[in-house]
Amino acid sequence: MRGTTYKIFKYTLSDLLRSRWILGYALLFAAVSGGILYLGDQPTQAVVSVLNLVILVVPLVSLVLGLMYHYANRDFALLVLTQPVHRASVFRGQYLGLSLALALAYLVGAGVPFLLYAIGNPVDWAQVGLVLLAGTLVSLVFTALALYIGVAHDERVRALGLAIGIWFSLTMIYDSLLLLFIILAEAYPIDPWVIGLSMVNPVDLARVMVLLKLDTAALMGYTGAVFNKFLGSNLGLLLALLALLLWILVPAWRAQRVFSRRDF
């Protein structure tokens, strides 16, 4: 039974790297970020535009493709689980394979245009690296959430609805609520609260993480500015990174627990 996690990881990855969906995702991302780079005036703006894609598209694609993979693969998982293997190892292998496939598609899709652009144009690699890191972490977070939703729901329509609800809440509704909170609580010292609140949202964390290192305070939004003011850019970056890691580990761990105990 040794090495089950690695074997399942290898199988999942080798299946997914041939998937047309993953390929399409990488190509689409490459087309859009390439377009942004070549049509825009300067690379810092391009970094910010790609960041906006990361914030909107990566969570949605990770959730939807993650769930699609989970349901398409459910019957094969059944066969795998009847082999002499531990369920937890099977889950870990699947999660690692799935999230790495999605992260790789993102890295290729977002990274290759920058590499090409760098021929003959100045590129700030620290900024680009940070966006690539943020997108990778967001992929890992939302793949974990997708599997958590998937293992807990047998009906795929309900799971998909829940996933889209979560995506919409984190990317759209959350900001409005935060803004409302800030306006209503204007008279009080709420800045520490705002830091706490943005930890609650992995999408916001990814944004703050990148914008702290760009000299574009105006784009940071309120949470970014508060992060910057209170924690300075390095401590803020570290804190955002740690919070994102928790956002990966907690849902993945919860999902593994459900997977290990549920009926198939």
Place this chain on the structure above:
Amino acid sequence: MVEVEALTKRYGTLEVLKGVNARFEPGRVTAVVGPNASGKTTLMKSILGLVVPDGGRIRVGGEEALGNPAVRARIGYMPQDPRFPENVTVGEVIRWIQELRGERGKGLDALLDLFALRPALNQPTRVLSGGTRQKLSALLAFLFDPPVLILDEPTAGLDPLASSRFKDLVAAARDGGKTIIMTSHVMSELEELADRVLFLLEGSVIFFGAVEELRARTGEARLERAVARLMEGA
């Protein structure tokens, strides 16, 4: 040998298995029959470790099966609707299962020929017909020569040639001393293969014994009629 003792399982308020006792012996094919939702699949999935029972014990080859994945090295399983990762070839799926089991199995070439699977080896599984998927599933169940075989509707979708070859394989496995547990909606097929019948109704064992005993008790010569009689009587 597979022993099931006082097995219980409920899904929410629904009691699916109500203290099932059964002893599946080597060299016998036991047909698990019963109407839909009688607990057949839950029973088989419990033995396989796919369903976690609420109470009772399961032993496979004398060894505790609950919470013991190692026991599954002794079981070959054909699920009702076998599916495989769609971008992967048939050959790769076979290699994966060999790797996961940590053994090469025996008679792969013979099984490939028996089920005429050689031409499909390099095809991705998404292009396979239902029947071919079923053949691949049969190959995987028999490849490792496990002492216990659990076959859930194994001939569904098989063409007559593959189906008759499959039945020969099951008969040979039975004669070779394997413990075989199977379900099928095709009573004539069970009639051909089964020595014993386990009849489940709403999670309880209504009848468990030799096919002849069932015939004698119901006064029906054909298995289908005998089972129908049991269902009426219950």
